[in-house]
Amino acid sequence: MVVLDALNYIxxxxxxxxxYRWSCRMGVxxxxxxxxxxxxxxxxxxxxxxxxxRTITVxxxxxxxxxxxxxxxxxxxxxxxxxxxxxIIREKETAPEQGEYKQSVQQLERYSQFSSxxxxxxxxxxxxxxxxxxKFLGPxxxxxxxxxxxDSRDQGKDVRFPIVHEMExxxxxxxxxxxxxxxxxxxxxxxxxxxxxxxxxxxAIKSLLMPRGGR
Amino acid sequence: MEDNERYTMYMVREWTSLFVALYSLIFIYGLSxxxxxxxxxxxxxxxxxxIVGFSLIALVFTMYHAATWFYLLGAIAPVKIGRxxxxxxxxxxxxxxLLVIVSYLAIWLLVLR
Amino acid sequence: MKAxxxxxxxxxxxxxxxxxxxGMIAAFLLPxxxxxxxxxxxxxxxxxxxxxxxxxxxxxxxxxxxxxxxxIAGSLYHGxxxxxxxxxxxxxxxxxxALEAVGYFIIFVGIIVLAYYLxxxxxxxxxx
Numbered sequence: 001m002v003v004l005d006a007l008n009y010i011x012x013x014x015x016x017x018x019x020y021r022w023s024c025r026m027g028v029x030x031x032x033x034x035x036x037x038x039x040x041x042x043x044x045x046x047x048x049x050x051x052x053x054r055t056i057t058v059x060x061x062x063x064x065x066x067x068x069x070x071x072x073x074x075x076x077x078x079x080x081x082x083x084x085x086x087x088i089i090r091e092k093e094t095a096p097e098q099g100e101y102k103q104s105v106q107q108l109e110r111y112s113q114f115s116s117x118x119x120x121x122x123x124x125x126x127x128x129x130x131x132x133x134x135k136f137l138g139p140x141x142x143x144x145x146x147x148x149x150x151d152s153r154d155q156g157k158d159v160r161f162p163i164v165h166e167m168e169x170x171x172x173x174x175x176x177x178x179x180x181x182x183x184x185x186x187x188x189x190x191x192x193x194x195x196x197x198x199x200x201x202x203x204a205i206k207s208l209l210m211p212r213g214g215r
Numbered sequence: 216m217e218d219n220e221r222y223t224m225y226m227v228r229e230w231t232s233l234f235v236a237l238y239s240l241i242f243i244y245g246l247s248x249x250x251x252x253x254x255x256x257x258x259x260x261x262x263x264x265x266i267v268g269f270s271l272i273a274l275v276f277t278m279y280h281a282a283t284w285f286y287l288l289g290a291i292a293p294v295k296i297g298r299x300x301x302x303x304x305x306x307x308x309x310x311x312x313l314l315v316i317v318s319y320l321a322i323w324l325l326v327l328r
Numbered sequence: 329m330k331a332x333x334x335x336x337x338x339x340x341x342x343x344x345x346x347x348x349x350x351g352m353i354a355a356f357l358l359p360x361x362x363x364x365x366x367x368x369x370x371x372x373x374x375x376x377x378x379x380x381x382x383x384x385x386x387x388x389x390x391x392x393x394x395x396x397x398x399x400i401a402g403s404l405y406h407g408x409x410x411x412x413x414x415x416x417x418x419x420x421x422x423x424x425x426a427l428e429a430v431g432y433f434i435i436f437v438g439i440i441v442l443a444y445y446l447x448x449x450x451x452x453x454x455x456x
Binding site for chain 3: 234277284310
Binding site: 128129132133161162163165166167169171174197200201202203204205207208 | 338348
């Protein structure tokens with residue numbers, strides 16, 4: 001049994017007004033994020049036997065405004081996801097008759113880890129920088145942007161770099177690492193942010209040394 | 216904060232930077248005693264118990280910085296070996312060994328030769 | 329969706345790059361320097377158990393002077409950069425601009441002073 005089952009029980013038998021998000025109950029939809037004893041976790045992935053004998057506290061995820069009970073306002077997060085343009089951007093689309101954009105296994109491996117994000121927002125709940133500065137782009141959005149930057153089919157670097165490389169982009173991150181600790185899908189957003197920073201630093205140096213040429 | 220213990224460790228890690236910066240400033244101050252006085256002033260400064268005490272604390276924090284830095288290197292730049300990737304603790308061990316080698320080389324090249 | 333302008337923080341990117349380099353320097357070079365000045369010399373241990381002392385690092389060879397410069401400058405930069413970000417995290421975010429100004433000023437002065445001493449010593453023959 002998981003914490004989500006306990007919440008459903010409470011809603012069914014004790015207090016019908018208890019309000020919370022859930023859907024797939026198997027850790028793929030990203031709906032049921034909450035703070036369980038202070039740790040951002042998916043309620044459907046938190047087994048009650050791990051809390052044997054203890055009373056646990058379930059709270060809405062940190063760093064988000066609360067709408068009701070465990071339901072938080074996702075507006076800021078949704079804006080950030082859209083901001084980084086999470087779709088393949090091509091300079092020129094090829095006609096469908098020409099077939100798919102081919103990609104090797106090695107090319108896929110460069111970004112597939114970062115495409116596992118289920119938008120559960122646990123990483124934002126865990127990030128103290130986001131807690132201090134709401135303007136920070138944050139783990140999931142930066143990881144998603146990096147996912148597209150690294151996708152060989154994508155040609156949208158010019159569009160995405162300014163977004164991730166502005167001050168409130170990757171630069172705010174100070175490698176706390178909590179985002180990667182709490183991520184239920186092993187996305188490792190900390191790694192994505194670091195790689196984004198390295199891209200930014202090398203680009204900046206390149207633009208210094210080769211103002212007209214280097215990309 | 217969600218997990219106080221991990222966050223405290225993160226804060227300690229970040230605040231080691233204060234000692235790194237302070238040691239550097241104190242070292243520059245020591246050199247200034249030499250520049251504006253004599254070499255002996257610099258050497259006496261190094262032997263001053265307060266300076267030795269502070270430096271030892273700075274060394275502990277610098278080593279903590281080095282260890283956490285090596286671990287982070289392992290986390291953000293894993294090396295692919297076949298199908299698997301290196302783990303952060305492996306980078307930590309490898310780089311600590313490298314640190315010992317580099318330190319020995321530095322002493323050999325700069326003092327003993 | 330309203331149009332947004334995003335400005336690449338190119339200067340900050342470069343400053344971060346230097347900070348990373350400083351972190352490598354502080355991790356690999358600073359420990360041995362502190363060992364030499366705070367343990368080996370005060371307690372007469374290897375390699376300063378004889379007549380040599382840490383001033384030899386500066387006077388002995390240009391390489392030693394370079395080592396001092398790189399290690400201290402790199403560590404100073406890294407330490408200040410990181411400490412200033414740590415300060416903004418303990419609630420001083422609104423003073424960020426001021427903290428950065430003070431921080432970079434300290435770095436600038438420290439490195440200039442260090443370079444000045446070493447260059448002067450090189451020019452007057454103190455460094456061989």
